[in-house]
Amino acid sequence: MRLATWNVNSLKVRLPHLTEWVAHAKPDVICLQETKTEDAKFPGAEVEAAGYRAAYAGQKTYNGVAILATQQPTGVSVGIPGHDDEQKRVLAATFGNTRVICLYAPNGQAVGSDKYDYKLRWYGALRAWLAEEIKRHPRLAVLGDLNVAPEDRDVHDPKAWEGQVHVSEPERQAFRLLLEIGLKDAFRLFEQPEKIYSWWDYRMMAFRRNAGLRIDHILLSDALAARCIACSIDKAPRKLERPSDHAPVLADID
DNA sequence: ATGGCTACGATCCGTAGA
Numbered sequence: 584m585r586l587a588t589w590n591v592n593s594l595k596v597r598l599p600h601l602t603e604w605v606a607h608a609k610p611d612v613i614c615l616q617e618t619k620t621e622d623a624k625f626p627g628a629e630v631e632a633a634g635y636r637a638a639y640a641g642q643k644t645y646n647g648v649a650i651l652a653t654q655q656p657t658g659v660s661v662g663i664p665g666h667d668d669e670q671k672r673v674l675a676a677t678f679g680n681t682r683v684i685c686l687y688a689p690n691g692q693a694v695g696s697d698k699y700d701y702k703l704r705w706y707g708a709l710r711a712w713l714a715e716e717i718k719r720h721p722r723l724a725v726l727g728d729l730n731v732a733p734e735d736r737d738v739h740d741p742k743a744w745e746g747q748v749h750v751s752e753p754e755r756q757a758f759r760l761l762l763e764i765g766l767k768d769a770f771r772l773f774e775q776p777e778k779i780y781s782w783w784d785y786r787m788m789a790f791r792r793n794a795g796l797r798i799d800h801i802l803l804s805d806a807l808a809a810r811c812i813a814c815s816i817d818k819a820p821r822k823l824e825r826p827s828d829h830a831p832v833l834a835d836i837d
Numbered sequence: 838a839t840g841g842c843t844a845c846g847a848t849c850c851g852t853a854g855a
Contacts, residue, residue: 592854617854619844629852638854644845645853690854746851749855784855785842796855828843828855 584681584836587613588726589800589820590782590829594618594641594649597827598626600820602633604831608817609732611653612678612684613831614726618647625649640671644734648674648727649686658682666708672711675716681721681807684726685714699748702730706757714764723804724836725766728829729759730798737797740782746750749796756757766802769814769834783830790821801834810837 587610591597594615605613613635617693619625620641630637631653640661648671650656656676663673672687678762686709692703717723731754735741744750770779780795789795803811813835821830 593841596844692853724853736849747855763851782855787841798855 584614585610585833586683586724586726586801586836587831587833588616588801589613590616590686590799590827590833591685592617592619592727592827592829594620594626594647595624596825598629600823600826602629604817604820605633605635605651608831608833608835612683613651613684614674615649615651616647616685616686616687616728618649618729618736619644620647638674640674640677642669642671646656646671648672648687650674650676650683650685652676652678654678663705663708663712663742666705666712670704672705677720681722681724682716684716684723684725684727686725686729688728688730689833690730691754694746694748694751695703701752706754706760710757710760710764713761713766717765717804721804721806721820722806723766725802726832727800728798729758729800731755732796732798733800736777737780738790739778739794739796744796751799752805761802765804767808769803769808769811770797770816770832772811773814779816781832784822785828799829799832801832803834803836807836811835812837830835
């Protein structure tokens with residue numbers, strides 16, 4: 584089974600890139616973030632034509648998550664249970680005996696801001712929920728834009744980013760707490776080349792300079808991690824005309 | 838010099854992203 588996650592930064596704008604990419608990468612499940620699309624305007628026909636069923640939870644302008652899969656999703660749930668949030672950031676679905684959770688973590692804007700506090704509270708609620716979810720679903724995959732670069736090697740210029748939002752210690756701690764409930768960073772299960780990132784700023788020719796962050800992640804429970812045979816980031820779509828600022832992340836489960 | 842894109846929904850700029 585091939586799992587993927589991609590922050591598309593507008594499903595409407597990126598639909599051609601998405602259909603092209605899934606046609607050649609052929610993920611069985613792909614989690615999308617920042618769809619920025621109301622459910623009533625979800626491009627259901629195009630997604631179906633590409634060979635995918637879909638579950639989605641969107642809103643106008645901001646946020647929005649979707650899970651596309653070759654199999655019909657069951658047990659679809661939106662949001663973190665008990666955590667009231669207007670922002671559509673969390674979507675879960677089951678495929679066979681595998682539970683897939685699609686996440687779009689808050690950006691956090693700046694350390695110390697209200698949005699940063701919201702980000703840390705969101706992570707707290709997420710962790711509590713996932714701790715239960717992993718007991719219910721031993722085959723648990725958590726994919727998405729987590730908006731945290733877990734280590735300095737996930738940052739192009741750790742000195743410049745030191746203490747900033749996405750790399751601050753409380754955010755990294757929140758990320759590590761997800762691992763502590765029994766999840767593994769699929770990317771780090773394997774030897775990887777240096778300076779691999781999943782996001783590059785649109786400005787400053789950041790992509791050309793490979794000035795990026797690795798903030799999009801696939802976390803796997805032990806049962807799935809034991810069967811994970813590959814994990815990589817595909818930079819190719821970032822090179823296209825009018826790209827998303829994020830690249831898709833892939834993991835193969837035997 | 839802390840900018841520099843991009844998407845959105847609103848107008849011809851503000852908000853947000855990371």
